[in-house]
Amino acid sequence: xxxxxxxxxxxxxxxxxxxxxxxxxxxxxxxxxxxxxxxxxxxxxxxxxxxxxxxxxxxxxxxxxxxxxxxxxxxxxxxxxxxxxxxxxxxxxxxxxxxxxxxxxxxxxxxxxx
Amino acid sequence: xxxxxxxxxxxxxxxxxxxxxxxxxxxxxxxxxxxxxxxxxxxxxxxxxxxxxxxxxxxxxxxxxxxxxxxxxxxxxxxxxxxxxxxxxxxxxxxxxxxxxxxxxxxxxxxxx
Numbered sequence: 001x002x003x004x005x006x007x008x009x010x011x012x013x014x015x016x017x018x019x020x021x022x023x024x025x026x027x028x029x030x031x032x033x034x035x036x037x038x039x040x041x042x043x044x045x046x047x048x049x050x051x052x053x054x055x056x057x058x059x060x061x062x063x064x065x066x067x068x069x070x071x072x073x074x075x076x077x078x079x080x081x082x083x084x085x086x087x088x089x090x091x092x093x094x095x096x097x098x099x100x101x102x103x104x105x106x107x108x109x110x111x112x113x114x
Numbered sequence: 115x116x117x118x119x120x121x122x123x124x125x126x127x128x129x130x131x132x133x134x135x136x137x138x139x140x141x142x143x144x145x146x147x148x149x150x151x152x153x154x155x156x157x158x159x160x161x162x163x164x165x166x167x168x169x170x171x172x173x174x175x176x177x178x179x180x181x182x183x184x185x186x187x188x189x190x191x192x193x194x195x196x197x198x199x200x201x202x203x204x205x206x207x208x209x210x211x212x213x214x215x216x217x218x219x220x221x222x223x224x225x226x227x
Contacts, residue, residue, distance in 0.1 A: 040219075042218050043158065105150075
């Protein structure tokens with residue numbers, strides 16, 4: 001079984017620029033999560049999709065972050081414009097369904113904003 | 115919303131000793147509690163989980179206990195080995211709150227040979 005795929009693995013941008021991350025979950029997984037992991041902290045949930053619908057985006061800074069999962073499969077997360085404090089690892093995870101199901105994480109995208 | 119606190123933030127043990135990491139949660143609706151191991155530069159990987167209808171679960175050298183009344187759960191690693199050195203995260207998920215997951219801030223475990 002293929003795992004969760006993410007790209008790019010690394011990205012360096014200057015503040016005020018925009019950036020986009022891509023995630024392809026495990027086939028058949030209905031729930032997709034985007035997390036932000038700042039160095040030394042646990043993953044913080046940004047947004048959660050159930051198929052192509054958003055079920056939780058309460059911690060997503062909507063003035064600069066956006067995400068979509070148009071066909072209920074892969075997803076993109078965008079930051080525009082980026083700030084220095086957005087430097088973090090962005091992890092995508094998927095699970096069969098929401099709630100009491102194991103989440104499988106992708107390798108993450110390490111973002112550095114200069 | 116849910117709040118998960120994890121202690122200690124760092125833990126150093128001698129090889130062969132036991133290690134215990136504790137987490138508390140605030141939302142009584144949380145009913146699924148996974149533990150992840152994250153090695154430097156790698157993705158979090160599930161090592162064990164427990165559901166709210168169970169008080170204890172064991173898998174070889176790893177065990178997790180859950181006290182729903184006190185709202186805390188713990189990870190126990192026995193006979194630690196240097197390869198157990200990593201950051202460990204607990205999490206709490208609520209089936210009623212859109213399945214939202216909240217992670218603790220992690221424990222850096224160092225096992226000295």
